[in-house]
Amino acid sequence: xYFSIIQEAAGLHAAMRGLSITAMQxxxxxxxxxxxxxEVQRWARWGEVINVKTWxxxxxxxxMPRIIEGYDxxxxxxxRSTTLWAxxxxxxxxxxxxxxxxxxxxxxxxxxxxxxxxVAIPKPIRKDEGLVVVGRSTVVPTYDDTDRNRHVNNIVYLxxxxxxxxxxxxxxYNTRSIDASYLRQTFLDDELTALTWAAGExxxxxxxxxxxxxxxxxxDEVVWQAHSLWQKREAFRA
Numbered sequence: 001x002y003f004s005i006i007q008e009a010a011g012l013h014a015a016m017r018g019l020s021i022t023a024m025q026x027x028x029x030x031x032x033x034x035x036x037x038x039e040v041q042r043w044a045r046w047g048e049v050i051n052v053k054t055w056x057x058x059x060x061x062x063x064m065p066r067i068i069e070g071y072d073x074x075x076x077x078x079x080r081s082t083t084l085w086a087x088x089x090x091x092x093x094x095x096x097x098x099x100x101x102x103x104x105x106x107x108x109x110x111x112x113x114x115x116x117x118x119v120a121i122p123k124p125i126r127k128d129e130g131l132v133v134v135g136r137s138t139v140v141p142t143y144d145d146t147d148r149n150r151h152v153n154n155i156v157y158l159x160x161x162x163x164x165x166x167x168x169x170x171x172x173y174n175t176r177s178i179d180a181s182y183l184r185q186t187f188l189d190d191e192l193t194a195l196t197w198a199a200g201e202x203x204x205x206x207x208x209x210x211x212x213x214x215x216x217x218x219x220d221e222v223v224w225q226a227h228s229l230w231q232k233r234e235a236f237r238a
Contacts (some may be wrong), residue, residue: 002038003155003238006068006081009054013066016107017105021147028090033154034063035122037179043236045231049073056105057119059098064085064105065119082119125181125196127212134203134211135196136163141188152186157224161213164194169204173230176208180226184217192217207232 012021014031044050049072057065063084071076087096099150104211108115141161147153158180162170186192197212215224 001044002079002081003036003042003158003237005050005052005070006036006038006083007033007117007153007155009052009068009083010066013054013056019101019104024087026092029096029214030090031155031183032084032088032151032182034086034182035180036081036154036182037122037177038079038081038175039177040079040175042072043174044070044072044078050078051075055108055115055117056102057117058107059102060084060121062095062098063121064098064102066149067115067119074226076184084121113195122179125179125227127214127225130199131197131212132200133195134198134201135166135194137164137194138147139163139192139194139215140194141186141190143188146188148222150187152190154182157215158226159194160192160194160215161224161226164176164196165211166204169209172232173209174233174236176229176231176235178228179225180224184221184223186215186217186223190217192223193235 011020011236021030050072052068052070054066054068057067059107063086066083066085068081068083072078087098088094089096109118136219137160141152145152145156193216194214198209203209203211208229211228211229211230213226214222217223
């Protein structure tokens with residue numbers, strides 16, 4: 001749910017600056033997300049209003065970071081997301097220097113302490129040694145899974161990963177944080193496998209389970225991976 005809000009907020013803000021997907025494609029460019037780290041303080045209740053705030057941060061190498069925060073009606077933080085985006089040339093698929101696009105995005109002032117623009121690039125996500133597969137499912141992208149770029153929508157990867165988890169676990173737990181890395185684009189009719197790794201099956205009854213997720217194309221090409229931390233649902237209740 002929050003991943004959908006994050007994508008929508010990023011798209012709306014970019015469109016306000018004249019940098020929507022449609023506008024970018026007219027320039028022969030497009031946006032792709034490369035990293036998304038979300039920290040959840042509380043999950044919103046059904047029908048609850050969420051106020052969303054977002055701003056772009058200073059470019060780091062080939063990345064354009066973005067911060068997205070969601071608040072309840074009382075101004076209490078619900079979630080915070082740090083995303084990294086890249087700009088690709090549609091024809092060549094090569095990443096473009098982001099400085100010119102950053103200027104068009106209009107960043108907050110350097111002295112705006114409420115909207116910091118200095119974001120460090122996080123370390124690559126790695127799978128720890130000794131983990132075993134505790135969840136597996138086979139997926140084939142459909143037309144409804146794709147976006148305007150004809151690539152699989154970034155939200156779909158998370159849904160596939162969660163689909164490899166036991167239903168009882170999903171009933172009892174919710175995510176406290178997730179850090180996802182988008183490594184390769186995927187397309188219609190790709191044959192993919194969603195894997196979840198952990199120290200063992202006992203992870204599904206722990207107080208704070210930690211899981212590692214991968215989406216794999218073919219035999220061994222990792223296209224998406226993530227770390228997730230979970231807590232029992234009652235821990236999120238206000």
